[in-house]
Each structure stands twice: as C-alpha cells, then as structure tokens.
Amino acid sequence: MGKTVVTNRKARHEYHIEETYEVGIVLQGTEVKSIRAGRVNLKDSFARIENNEVFLYNLHISPYEQGNRYNHDPERVRKLLLHKNEIRKLIGKTQQEGYTLIPLKIYFTRQLVKIQLALGKGKNLYDKRQDLKRKSAKREIQRAFKDSQVGRY
Incomplete structure (x- = not known):
C-alpha cells in the first residue's frame, strides 16, 4: 500500500x-x-x-x-x-x-x-459496547504496564 x-x-x-x-x-x-x-x-x-x-x-x-x-x-x-x-x-x-x-x-x-x-x-449496539469495553481495558493494561516500567530504573 x-x-x-x-x-x-x-x-x-x-x-x-x-x-x-x-x-x-x-x-x-x-x-x-x-x-x-x-x-x-x-x-x-x-x-x-x-x-x-x-x-x-x-x-x-x-x-x-x-x-x-x-x-x-x-x-x-x-x-x-x-x-x-x-x-x-x-x-x-x-x-x-x-x-x-x-x-x-x-x-x-x-x-x-x-x-x-x-x-x-x-454491528448491534451490544457489540459496539463490548468493543469499547475491550478497548478501554486494553488501554488500562498498557497504562499500568507503562507505570510499572518507569519505576525500575
């Protein structure tokens, strides 16, 4: 592409x-x-x-x-x-x-x-809600992982 x-x-x-x-x-x-x-x-x-x-x-x-x-x-x-x-x-x-x-x-x-x-x-409405929940959970995991990495040095 x-x-x-x-x-x-x-x-x-x-x-x-x-x-x-x-x-x-x-x-x-x-x-x-x-x-x-x-x-x-x-x-x-x-x-x-x-x-x-x-x-x-x-x-x-x-x-x-x-x-x-x-x-x-x-x-x-x-x-x-x-x-x-x-x-x-x-x-x-x-x-x-x-x-x-x-x-x-x-x-x-x-x-x-x-x-x-x-x-x-x-998609149905509940599918959209599930996608938003999955996206926000993934974002929270990334944020928590990033915070734990900062304190190691």
Whole structure:
C-alpha cells in the first residue's frame, strides 16, 4: 500500500469486517488532483453491485480550485474496478442478510488511486459496547504496564 489519503475510521466501529479488497476507481478530470490535495470524504459512502458492476455512492470529492469549467459533480456515482471472479464472489456474499460493501481507505499506489473495499456485517449496539469495553481495558493494561516500567530504573 502506498500513501494513504483518507480513512473511514467509523467503518470499523459500525461493521464487523469480513474481507478486504484493493480496487481501482474510475475518475474524471480534476478528481485526482482533489484527492491528492486530501479534499475527499468517505464518511457515508457505500458500494453496490448493479448489472455485474460495482458502483460507489456518496463519495464526496470536492471540486478542484483551479479546475474552472472542467470540474466534476462532487457526489456523482463512481465505478469501481474489480476482476469478474471477485465481483461474482461479492454478489454471492452481499445477497446474504446484513452484508454490505464499505470503503475503508483511499490511497495511492504509484500514481494510481486505489480504494480498500471491505465486506462487512453491521454491528448491534451490544457489540459496539463490548468493543469499547475491550478497548478501554486494553488501554488500562498498557497504562499500568507503562507505570510499572518507569519505576525500575
């Protein structure tokens, strides 16, 4: 993986991540320049499979300042690039109850924009609470271990 531009931090809190895929994305004109500048938002975006093709919805790429009339619609639907066998596999899994496709991060590999797409299942409220408890307990253990290490010298 190359330089990460943006991550969807809320996705791991909201979903159990089953599998991840590295996918390409079809972009227009000045969209790459806006992504390079970090003017992209993954917050409410999701992917959907239609006619054996994968499309990304609600990905907001802000218009490029120097783009003038060549700018694009910031909320347009964008096509994702996957192999046919990966798409067939995803069709089978997303038809199961509760599975959805969520973008986790956008990054550059060489000069190409890539998206890490995840197959996830929505968490229930009690799952989120358990994750928070586990996280805080781990933090307390780290803090206690660090405090015990300081007094040894």
